[in-house]
Amino acid sequence: MADCCASNDNILLFSCSGGSNVAQIANDAAKALDQLGQGRMYCAVGVASRLPSFIETANAAGKRVAIDGCEVHCLKKGFEAAGVPVDVHVVVTDLGIAKGHHFNYGPDDVALVAGAVGDKLGARPCCSGGGQ
Numbered sequence: 001m002a003d004c005c006a007s008n009d010n011i012l013l014f015s016c017s018g019g020s021n022v023a024q025i026a027n028d029a030a031k032a033l034d035q036l037g038q039g040r041m042y043c044a045v046g047v048a049s050r051l052p053s054f055i056e057t058a059n060a061a062g063k064r065v066a067i068d069g070c071e072v073h074c075l076k077k078g079f080e081a082a083g084v085p086v087d088v089h090v091v092v093t094d095l096g097i098a099k100g101h102h103f104n105y106g107p108d109d110v111a112l113v114a115g116a117v118g119d120k121l122g123a124r125p126c127c128s129g130g131g132q
């Protein structure tokens, strides 16, 4: 089996999931990576809200991936406030996608972000170019 298709439940995937295109691209990228077996998507707000069971689960992961939509870095800051480390941080706007308060985006945008996460994890998702 190729590495990029290997299941890795020890990686937890989080996204900021806010009210903009880039936040929802982050959310869709985390979902896509979960579906590709690159990790398991988990509830970011539970960690950022400092709920003990969520913090315990996040801290027990081998790696924590945080996908923020923009340079405000809500997710990363929430994790810092909760005392949970972030091992891989990807910011959608850093990849050249402009933030807007709309939801007009496509599979190429999601694939770009999922691919950037895969690159940082050392395994580009198998289907990163195909969208879904």
Ligand code: SF4
Pocket: 016, 017, 018, 019, 020, 022, 023, 068, 069, 070, 071, 072, 073, 074, 075
């Ligand atoms: S990081 Fe940016 S896109 Fe994500 S929730 Fe915060 S302000 Fe919204």
